[in-house]
Amino acid sequence: MSDDFLAAMAAGSRRRAGEARVRIPYDALERQARQAAAPPKLRLHARFDLIAEIKLRSPAAGGPARADDDLPTRAAAYAAGGAAAVSVLTEPSRFDGSIHHLQRAARMLEPLSLPAMRKDFIVDPYQLVEARAAGAGGALLILRLLEPAELASLVAVGRSLELFLLLEAFDAADLDAARALIDAVGPEGLLVGVNSRDLTTLQVRPERLLELAPRLPRAVPCVAESGIASADDACAVARAGYRVALVGTALMQSGDPGALVRELVDAGRAA
Template sequence: MANILEQIVVTKRREVELARKTHMYSISEMETGVKISLAGSLKNKPGIIAEFKRASPSKGLINGFSKIETIVEGYANAGASAISILTDKVYFKAHSDDFGKARLVTSKPLLRKEFIIDEFQLIESRAMGANVVLLIAAVLTKEEIRGFTQKAHSLGMEVLLELHHESEIKKVSGLEDMIGVNNRNLKTFEVDIRQSSRIRKQLGWPEIPMISESGLSGIGELKYLLSEGFRGFLIGEHFMKQQNPVQEFERFMQQFERELVS
């Protein structure tokens, strides 16, 4: 049986084929959004990328009641360096207007969290108002990563390249703005934050910011990862599973600033 990532890619190819036939984007739409640098921000100061996520293949429904505008605005006001928005409808239960609603309530950098396999999705991301796009090394060749990164840059967006395994390091093109390490094994769904450290050590100390993703929930984990050279932390489920995600983020952010940044 194909693993979940392979299943998602098959679905994405169908979605892109349909979208190409039904969506056209104008030059004015390419100029949508605020062109600000998340990479530059993280170089100056470590930060948290707070994620809005309703569901996931590993956890099922996480939060089916929170309004995206309330959460995004709350995260931004409480000091998030950026906001990550899942846009996959099938596996992560995103709504088609989620990204647009998020863009209306904040000028913070917005990361489009999507499984990008086609250049069309980059054009789509720019039209949605994305500042940063995610490229997942596990589903792309090195040549695709290089080409998609160049295209994203030409559209005024930054690229976060996500690695899951040491074997993917060879796909790093050198053009990326940030490198992320996903601590979740996509075949077993097990989380091991030491994966971030293992991959960082094999990469050396890259000049671009490194971001740890998935399974993070405690300040102690972030303290360890800061000592390992990470500048950003993408956290979604820990906040979204709370009855009041914004309140938990405010508490977490205050502790983060007090103990790790100041």
């Protein structure tokens, strides 16, 4: 997942957004989004929480994609285990995702008062409106894909739609960009995540979460992403100052994802 990969994903994302605008114009989609019921709010525990992820395929892991027929069941298991939110990959070309997956998860989670979060290579305000129209309560923004003015604009749109926004960082420079954005627009509705995956090799470096912990912004909840698979992992990131973990691969590979969610949440809160 090099910068070239990110650039390719961003280009594909812009193309998808443009094609979607042809099918449903921005104004029409925005009316649909604003007429929909408000999504559940993200409510975080004072000590530690978990965002559980649904991804049918991972370019890093390889192998065949999972079928999407168990998506509602998996979302229900995450909720039963105590997840604070469910992240849903919607990128189609490399992750086999779909906006319809987000819609299905959000529909299942809404009665449980848990938000779904759109995870994609978001580059266009249209994609935030699309997420809100699908029932999402949040979305992820990759800091290095966007210029400061673009980020500020997307944050303004997200806030107007009552979405929480997870700002994803990969290194210290990204965290500096996150801090500058928070200083400029305020912390409301924002989280900052550190993804421990190396963008050049695709390998996960869990130690990066601890190395970057001293640079975490203190004004918002911070999220540890990638490489968290055990109670010890959850304990370590909680002690380092992360208030949330985002876990995908370990849960997708688990035979009892609800139990693993509970194990990780309990370990983080006991740290």
